[in-house]
Amino acid sequence: MLGVVAAAPAPPGWTAGAAQGRPYVYLEGAAGSVLEDTLSVTNPGPKPLTVRLSGQGTPLAFAARTVTVPARTRADVPFAVTVTADTAPGEHRGTVSAEAGGRAVRVPVHLRVSGPSLAALTVEKVRLDGSGTVHYTLVNRGNTVLAPSLSLRAEGVRGTVLDRAARALPLTLRPGERITRTEPWPDPPALDSVTLDLRATAPGAPAAAARAERVFVSGGAVAAGAGALLAAAGAAAALAARRRRDRAVDRHEMPVEEPQLANVVDVVDVAAGADR
Structure with a gap:
């Protein structure tokens, strides 16, 4: 001893x-x-x-x-x-x-x-990488210790592709503390335009939300030829259209009709010709 x-x-x-x-x-x-x-x-x-x-x-x-x-x-x-x-x-x-x-x-x-307490949580720097991994940072903006929970939801061109219910994270955040974390997505779509909504909550604090977007195009899909190229370009155009509509709504404007994807077809034709 x-x-x-x-x-x-x-x-x-x-x-x-x-x-x-x-x-x-x-x-x-x-x-x-x-x-x-x-x-x-x-x-x-x-x-x-x-x-x-x-x-x-x-x-x-x-x-x-x-x-x-x-x-x-x-x-x-x-x-x-x-x-x-x-x-x-x-x-x-x-x-x-x-x-x-x-x-x-x-x-x-x-x-x-002693004094007025404030519970405030923000979620920042949300990013969705090509493997489907979600990157984000939680920040305690208040003066109380927070025990956050997290939920994820992702929408593709044809509907919901991820819906993960809220779960408690294995951590606490002290006042002023920030922590960067990742969430795995083992089976993201091979070919899609995805909008991910991340929502963080903690007892006593207003919910914090953030959004990330990504077009998924797998290597195998690209190698499949003109059809895959057209689908990928269509997904990218759909994502761009969604962004423009969101911005128009934010500015209280009427959304502008999106042009047809004739230029996308031209790209596919060129790719198909190269294959021949």
Whole structure:
């Protein structure tokens, strides 16, 4: 047990015995206040142990940065967290650490700053690559910790090609945090014009949505000749038409009829002639 240290929030009232029932430090107060708690450091070994204390994530000060704990003894070390005047209301996270003999024990610190809370989530930089993988970034724009869920829906020229119900993501977002993720689509269409809608939600926050578009053309389809070229060009033209209609609606204009794909047929004829 030499060099091993244990650390936990001190029991209520700084009573004797091992700290129990507090898996993390919880502090709550207004911006501009100083909040106090105590860390219990235990030496279970047969010799005195010098322990170094530190904190991360919040302005934190210990009564002593280094403490020597006798064998099989516990030391209670007070510490204070300063909540600066410009700290945003909501939840903040940090840690206090006790290190000895090259090993560190970290205790979570949950700080709640009183004031109006705001839950706000955005989804940005949505992109659909050629393999069907969806790339996106989630951003916590509020001052509370968010647990987001995600749903996907994709429409092709002939209807829905992907409909994935909302599911909870294995992550939480702290205020101001952003994270970039991917979602696989194992069987995207071989030949289609696709519009993907991505929707992210979190308890207490308005839903966030974003859109990506892509024309899928597989290598095998291109090699199939003029018919595949015509279908691919048609899909691209359909996507372009959809974009123009959306822009016209946004500007409160009447959509303009799309021209026939005579130029596409010309391309196909040229390709067919090259095959001959």
